[in-house]
Amino acid sequence: MINSIQLFYPVFAMILLSFLVMFILLWKNVSATKNRRVQMRFFILYKNKEDVPDDLLQARDHYKNLFELPLLFYLLCILVYLTVDVTIVDLVFSWSFVAFRYIHSYIRATSNWVPRRFAFFAAGFVVLFVHWVFFAIRISGLINV
Numbered sequence: 001m002i003n004s005i006q007l008f009y010p011v012f013a014m015i016l017l018s019f020l021v022m023f024i025l026l027w028k029n030v031s032a033t034k035n036r037r038v039q040m041r042f043f044i045l046y047k048n049k050e051d052v053p054d055d056l057l058q059a060r061d062h063y064k065n066l067f068e069l070p071l072l073f074y075l076l077c078i079l080v081y082l083t084v085d086v087t088i089v090d091l092v093f094s095w096s097f098v099a100f101r102y103i104h105s106y107i108r109a110t111s112n113w114v115p116r117r118f119a120f121f122a123a124g125f126v127v128l129f130v131h132w133v134f135f136a137i138r139i140s141g142l143i144n145v
Contacts, residue, residue: 004086010094011077017098017105018066024109025059032056062108066101073097073128076135084138093131100124 032038037053046060073094080090104120107113137143 002086002088002091004081006091007077007081007086007094010091010098011074013095013098014066014070014073014101017102018063018070021059021063021066021105021109025063028056028059058108058112062105066105069125069128070101072132076128076132080135084135089134090131093127093134096127097124097131100127 029038029043032053033040033043038056039051042052077094080086100120100123104117104124107117107120
């Protein structure tokens with residue numbers, strides 16, 4: 001028997017990833033400001049991006065991306081927890097999504113090689129989409145897991 005609380009462990013892992021990326025972004029921003037690689041006025045409205053080093057823009061976009069697709073993951077986990085019995089399938093889907101996001105983030109923070117990064121993004125997207133379909137079928141009563 002699965003303890004439903006286990007569904008929140010991958011959620012906590014995603015939240016940890018968001019905080020890690022936020023700390024990296026903060027460190028890069030402070031460092032770039034101290035080293036005068038970027039003017040403080042950039043942070044007022046995030047304008048004049050042509051004067052900003054690519055690594056700062058990349059880190060900022062990386063952080064913003066963690067509040068796009070993962071929001072659907074968080075919502076799904078809450079809905080699964082509240083409406084149906086959590087199954088091993090839910091845990092496998094959830095941990096798979098998180099693993100793909102961690103790999104995607106690692107690639108983005110290191111080589112940032114787009115074809116590889118996209119492959120892991122797409123894999124996470126597919127896992128999340130299939131999990132949503134699985135959930136929708138379960139609450140419709142078409143299958144009983």
